[in-house]
Amino acid sequence: MFDHIIGQEPVKKALSGAISRDELSHAYLFTGPDGIGKRTLAEAFARAVLCTSGEERPCGVCKSCVLSAKGIHPDLMHIVPEKGTIKIDTVRKMMHYFADVPRMEHGRLIIIEDSARMTAQAQNAILKSLEEPEPGHIFILTAESAGALLPTIVSRCACFSLMPLNNDQMAAFLRAQECPPSQRAAIISDSRGLPGRACEILREGDDNPLDDSAVAVIFDISQGKRASLFDFAEQAAAEDDKGMGAMKHLVRFFDEQLARALTEGSSELGTSPQAMTEASKILLELGTRLSANTNARLQWEGALLGIAKCFRAYQ
Ligand SMILES: [Zn+2]
Numbered sequence: 001m002f003d004h005i006i007g008q009e010p011v012k013k014a015l016s017g018a019i020s021r022d023e024l025s026h027a028y029l030f031t032g033p034d035g036i037g038k039r040t041l042a043e044a045f046a047r048a049v050l051c052t053s054g055e056e057r058p059c060g061v062c063k064s065c066v067l068s069a070k071g072i073h074p075d076l077m078h079i080v081p082e083k084g085t086i087k088i089d090t091v092r093k094m095m096h097y098f099a100d101v102p103r104m105e106h107g108r109l110i111i112i113e114d115s116a117r118m119t120a121q122a123q124n125a126i127l128k129s130l131e132e133p134e135p136g137h138i139f140i141l142t143a144e145s146a147g148a149l150l151p152t153i154v155s156r157c158a159c160f161s162l163m164p165l166n167n168d169q170m171a172a173f174l175r176a177q178e179c180p181p182s183q184r185a186a187i188i189s190d191s192r193g194l195p196g197r198a199c200e201i202l203r204e205g206d207d208n209p210l211d212d213s214a215v216a217v218i219f220d221i222s223q224g225k226r227a228s229l230f231d232f233a234e235q236a237a238a239e240d241d242k243g244m245g246a247m248k249h250l251v252r253f254f255d256e257q258l259a260r261a262l263t264e265g266s267s268e269l270g271t272s273p274q275a276m277t278e279a280s281k282i283l284l285e286l287g288t289r290l291s292a293n294t295n296a297r298l299q300w301e302g303a304l305l306g307i308a309k310c311f312r313a314y315q
Contacts, residue, residue: 001016002041007166027130027138029115031159032161032164034144034197038162042140044058045140046068050076075109084293087121109137109138111140111142112140116143116145116147123153126139131156165194171184173198179198179202208242210239211246213235214249229308230301258276261276274314283307
């Protein structure tokens with residue numbers, strides 16, 4: 001049923017079994033890191049549920065399949081964070097819409113992406129719907145981990161944790177994306193089993209000009225020099241996407257340095273493993289703040305100064 005999705009065999013088996021036996025739960029939670037394929041799976045599952053074919057679902061040709069492929073199925077709603085959060089107003093709007101618009105035949109699906117970004121009020125509103133589910137309504141929540149959701153929400157969901165692809169699966173994925181064979185080995189190693197990350201590398205050609213400057217700034221900081229960080233913060237703030245890309249690049253850089261420090265006893269950076277772990281945490285928090293559309297230059301400066309402080313504290 002989900003042949004075009006590579007990997008996640010146990011999850012696909014459980015979901016297609018539930019569809020064929022018509023034993024659908026009214027809420028699902030897909031967890032896993034950014035880029036692992038939670039949205040792709042949620043959309044494929046929704047399409048299969050909504051398909052009206054009696055045979056292979058999704059058939060791709062019935063009215064439901066055509067509408068879902070165009071992203072205009074009246075019974076399929078997507079909620080995504082706006083400025084980093086999902087507010088109760090968004091949840092209410094969705095509920096009003098569903099109360100007003102008559103549905104087609106196969107139930108109704110609400111995909112809430114990055115659901116941990118729901119405010120407490122929004123989570124409580126969803127919880128009410130989960131406690132007294134409308135017949136045929138199915139919620140599909142995605143989140144990096146279940147930890148930031150109310151335990152009462154999690155306990156009402158059928159939970160599936162998505163696993164990174166192994167190298168063979170990633171090679172198959174890259175073949176399907178028509179990735180040139182010469183690039184495959186490097187992408188397999190850089191994408192760490194995350195198909196979304198592999199697509200990102202393919203799209204960007206992985207040559208964000210800010211990546212190298214970001215690493216240079218970290219080396220400066222490790223030597224007690226701070227002047228370059230202010231220029232960098234200004235540049236990174238001016239280029240939204242590239243700034244976010246540079247943040248992710250730095251997280252990977254610290255991961256690599258940390259792995260090297262732990263296996264070889266030292267890293268190029270010359271700082272302690274503890275300092276590198278703390279720096280990664282600071283960068284991940286920076287990512288959250290940047291997606292919340294706060295003042296990016298100040299956030300970058302704060303994060304880089306925080307890293308400087310860590311380096312000094314854990315020499
Ligand atoms: Zn169909």
